Amino acid sequence: MSFKNLNLIEPLLKALSNEGYISPTPIQQKAIPVVLEQKDLLGCAQTGTGKTAAFALPILQLLNEQPVQKKPLIKALILTPTRELAIQIDESFASYGKYTPLRHTVIFGGVSQQKQTDELRRGVDILVATPGRLLDLVAQKFVDLQHIQILVLDEADRMLDMGFVNDVKKIIARIPVKRQTLFFSATMPSEIALLANTILTNPVRVEVTPVSSTAEKVTQAIFSVEKRNKPALLVHLLDNKSIDNVLVFTRTKFGADKLVKALAKARIRAEAIHGNKSQNARQRALGSFKSGELRVLVATDIAARGIDVDDLKYVINFDLPNIPETYVHRIGRTGRAGASGTAWSFCDEEERDYLKDIKKLIQQPIPLVEDHPYALFFSEAPSNAPAKKKPAQSGPQKRYSFNKGNRSGRARNSAVA
DSSP: OOGGGGTOOHHHHHHHHHTTOOSOOHHHHHHHHHHHTTOOEEEEOOTTSOHHHHHHHHHHHHHHTSOOOSSOOOOEEEEOSSHHHHHHHHHHHHHHTTTSOOOEEEEOSSSOSHHHHHHHHHOOSEEEEOHHHHHHHHHTTSOOOTTOOEEEEOSHHHHHHTTOHHHHHHHHHHSOSSSEEEEEESSOOHHHHHHHHHHOSSOEEEESSOTTOOOTTEEEEEEEBOGGGHHHHHHHHHTSTTOOOEEEEOSSHHHHHHHHHHHHHTTOOEEEEOTTSOHHHHHHHHHHHHHTSOSEEEEOHHHHTTOOOTTOOEEEESSOOSSHHHHHHHHTTSSGGGOOEEEEEEEOGGGHHHHHHHHHHHTSOEEEEOOSTTBEEOOSSOTTSOOEEOOOOSSSOOOOOEETTEEOSOEEEEOOO
């Protein structure tokens, strides 16, 4: 199927051609016709499946069909949880809508509002926003939500995690009841399903892959290791120079900063992005990572939403997440759009229960790598029982290498708990 089969207008097809897009992804094939029919939509799709284009393209088409106004009014509002994701979505509207007269802008907190309010004064058709900054500018009367025709909630599960649900409800109370609502979420926990039921009207449900599924072409592995040895294990793996770009996940902001310092001592350049970093610092680090200048990017889950890197080959879970759906989302940052990828996870004794929950969700074994210098052998005992340490080795320790097509080291399918 080509984008022409989706009845998109020529300005959009021309922009897609410029971007090198040939065929729509499954979520785009299913969602675009629904949105063009002006129906509400509930989309549940794994990250990296092309959700942004699935709503951006039909929104541009629907608004392009309306009469051009001297000063545009905000007719489409896209709410998203993080600054990075907001910027990414706005850039997508710029790319896809370059041959239309539609105006768009993005607003988010953490920076001066002057540039944002200047754009709003000139008038925009499409507004991409994070909830907090939007409510601030609504209160200051820089934003008028009375003309909204289309509302998009993107990454709704992360909105819940970040505590934005009440802000979202306040925003919804200020926009017209008669509207089209598009609701997207990578996962669909019960709280998100309840929110969707309250704001959608007879929605068409589009689900490309089950919530529990992981990217088909992502090679997964577990490294058992004591918590104190995790930095050394990461340095050991990064000795393999073929690992030229890797996204590393930590559970906390403090942990991310601490890991960057540990890598620096090993002469491995890395930068961290998290909520305490300034917007400029986050964008600079992300830009360096995308360009290939920065080899290692360390991120917390919240900051990682919006990281869209073509051909990202490696994801490492330095800390296992305590929410199993988060694991699916993390490893989905690699193996995107049909490409192959590798996801490795470090698991210490305290994280064994997290691993059990992950495997229960994804319904598949994850190979356990035992042949590395810091291996911690798990017994089949309960997780509060002491784990067996790797027997002491005499002489030089064997180095573990993950060269594609020539892997040394031993991996096996294991329950690991």
